Amino acid sequence: MTSASTSRRGLFRAAGAGLAAGLVPTAATAAEPLLRGTGDLGLVVERATGSLLLVDTTARAVLAGIDGLGDMSHASLVFDRSERYAFVFGRDGGLTKVDLLTASIVKRIVQGGNAIGGAISDDGKLVAVSNYTPGGVRVFDTETLEMVADVPAIDAKGAPSKTVGLVDLPFRTFAWSLLDGDEIWIGDFTDARAPKLTRYPGIGRLPYDGVATSDGRWYIAGLFGEDALTRLDLWTAGARPEKVLAGYGKGEQPLPVYKMPHMEGWGTAGDLLLIPAVGRHEVLAVDRNSFREVGRIPVHGQPVFCVARPDGRQVWVNYAHPVNDTVEVIDVPSLKVVHAFVPGPAVLHLEFTPRGHEVWISVRDRNRIDIHETRTFAKIAEISAKSPSGIFFTPRAHRLGV
């Protein structure tokens, strides 16, 4: 097992002589710029301290810390298509452009009062941010962070709504849902200053998150207020949103939900989608075309993330409070839990290496990232991080709907 401090020292030496420990081996500070690619880099959110760790997934090591990102509770980020820049969405409405090569902040603006996430367009030119306060979606130029569109989310009853489930779709398009307004909106920003909006009201009660399938065909909103999901066919002109998996709870009273499930990472596993059941100790296996349930897997607690390994053979699951110390692995062909382990209190997120041979797991209350090999499940390294939450690797730059 590699300890973080050893790895850090090793990297600093590799980065060039004359760098004292603690200095960042970057183009900005190193005597000689570090010439390297970014395809095996990533960023880890340290949510309590408003900072990021720049990590190297090949070396399994921290390259640098980046401070000054504000309130990072529930922070997320996207990468531009060069995999050089990240756009970080903070809870305080901060939108920060980070340069991975120099491990520094290029520009930071506070674009709203209270934000929940964002997405980047396929051409890399536009970044969209979803806001709780003032609500709606704001779109920015990725070069300058100048605002190019402000789309308030006024629902059919004329009330402003929080927006959730913002994802990118092909051709400079974004999709999002209105938490309070029960609507899905699709915004085509081909002309960013005059976006074309399509609204779908009455999609079901309290959409809490949304996701697009990796082929860009379906936008799916999870409903908190109903025992169902809503999906919208983006390939069929004039399609209406349709409820799927209606009554998946079979009329049983759901358990209290201590943490909302996240839909990000629902990868397709072969012909299946494995999705967290709201308020139940179950993962639902759903046919990705018909959206009919083909199985349900009893699990340890209420699932938060169900993340498919990139090859779709496994789905790794973490849980809500009070059993958020545990991770389980579902084998997709058999739809059975084949491995369970306890990294420690508050497992918040997990991210696979691009082809899935390793997985990084944030263990918030142990101030640690654990790295596991995914064939044997063995832990192979750990990294120190302060209250780590989201882990994001650069190959996300090339995935649709994240």
Added chain:
Amino acid sequence: MIRRATLPTGLAILAVAASLAATPISAARSEPDPATRERLTHLLIQDCGSCHGLTLQGGLGKPLLPENVSDRSVEVLAEIILDGIAGTPMPPWKGLISQDDALFIAETLKRGLPR
């Protein structure tokens, strides 16, 4: 004070309501010990914070800063924490924390998080 843990849930809620109505908070309970305070403050920041924001300025859930809860009494806030709000994502926490815990959290909300 009646210990909820010894009662079936339905009765327990009634008992909580009754005891809350009948008993002045300050007389009813002693200050939690430092370990309990630390545990509950952590719960408030991290687990309440996952919806209400780490600094309680709001998120999916409403902001819970002192000015946002000034119109609610400690007892009412504790009841909301224990029972949740039906039809919203606010869950009942009574399976996980005690009435005293909820009162401490409610008082912390009124006071504001320690800086």
